[in-house]
Amino acid sequence: MLRLEHISKQFQSRCILGDVSLTLAKGDLLCMTGPSGIGKTTLLEIAAGIVRPDAGNRISTFSHMACLLQDAPLLPWKTALENMDFILSARISGEKRYKNSLFWLEKMGLQEAAHKKPMEMSGGMQRRLAMAACFAGKPDLLLLDEPFAFLDAFWQDRIWEEIVEMNQKNGTAILMVSHATEQFRDADIRIVPLSASPLTIDI
Numbered sequence: 001m002l003r004l005e006h007i008s009k010q011f012q013s014r015c016i017l018g019d020v021s022l023t024l025a026k027g028d029l030l031c032m033t034g035p036s037g038i039g040k041t042t043l044l045e046i047a048a049g050i051v052r053p054d055a056g057n058r059i060s061t062f063s064h065m066a067c068l069l070q071d072a073p074l075l076p077w078k079t080a081l082e083n084m085d086f087i088l089s090a091r092i093s094g095e096k097r098y099k100n101s102l103f104w105l106e107k108m109g110l111q112e113a114a115h116k117k118p119m120e121m122s123g124g125m126q127r128r129l130a131m132a133a134c135f136a137g138k139p140d141l142l143l144l145d146e147p148f149a150f151l152d153a154f155w156q157d158r159i160w161e162e163i164v165e166m167n168q169k170n171g172t173a174i175l176m177v178s179h180a181t182e183q184f185r186d187a188d189i190r191i192v193p194l195s196a197s198p199l200t201i202d203i
């Protein structure tokens with residue numbers, strides 16, 4: 001369970017989050033939408049624990065979180081395979097990690113790019129590499145900021161299938177920010193439109 005309680009946040013005296021609470025349980029799939037600048041990314045980063053709120057509490061009982069931010073945090077001096085290896089090193093040991101990395105690189109259509117560095121890859125390929133690292137670690141909490149950005153229609157569909165499978169088969173709780181709500185057809189997803197500024201909402 002992830003619980004944000006009465007979160008507030010301001011930047012340079014401008015209040016972005018007024019009073020926001022949010023609960024995400026195992027198996028939940030929730031997407032926040034809303035206009036640019038409303039505070040979606042800020043809220044996601046507070047949910048991830050990487051931005052500190054001015055007030056309020058973050059409580060998480062999940063044991064392994066994976067997070068895709070807008071800028072994929074890849075190490076530029078390492079290849080795709082080495083990036084996977086590095087990101088997964090805290091989770092999976094030795095030979096298993098290597099096999100798992102190759103499996104997910106292939107799933108994300110990156111087998112030919114395994115030995116390329118991020119700067120030799122397109123924006124969409126970098127994004128798929130970051131997604132591969134998220135999926136491969138089998139998180140119980142997955143936070144995704146615009147997971148379909150930089151992807152063509154084929155890869156948007158493939159990433160969406162993986163998100164749904166991870167949620168339905170593994171019970172991974174998923175909190176995402178996306179404008180691409182047409183992607184969600186037939187899925188059991190809760191879409192939360194955010195509109196009022198500063199945000200005051202209990203999700």
Ligand SMILES: Nc1ncnc2c1ncn2[C@@H]1O[C@H](COP(=O)(O)OP(=O)(O)OP(=O)(O)O)[C@@H](O)[C@H]1O
Nearest residue numbers: 011012016034035036037038039040041042043177
């Ligand atoms: N570190 C920061 N310092 C100063 N202002 C910030 C910072 N981070 C975010 N902001 C401001 O907070 C507001 C909300 O930003 P945020 O990125 O959360 O919005 P968003 O809804 O995710 O927008 P978008 O859909 O364009 O990504 C914006 O006005 C932004 O300029």
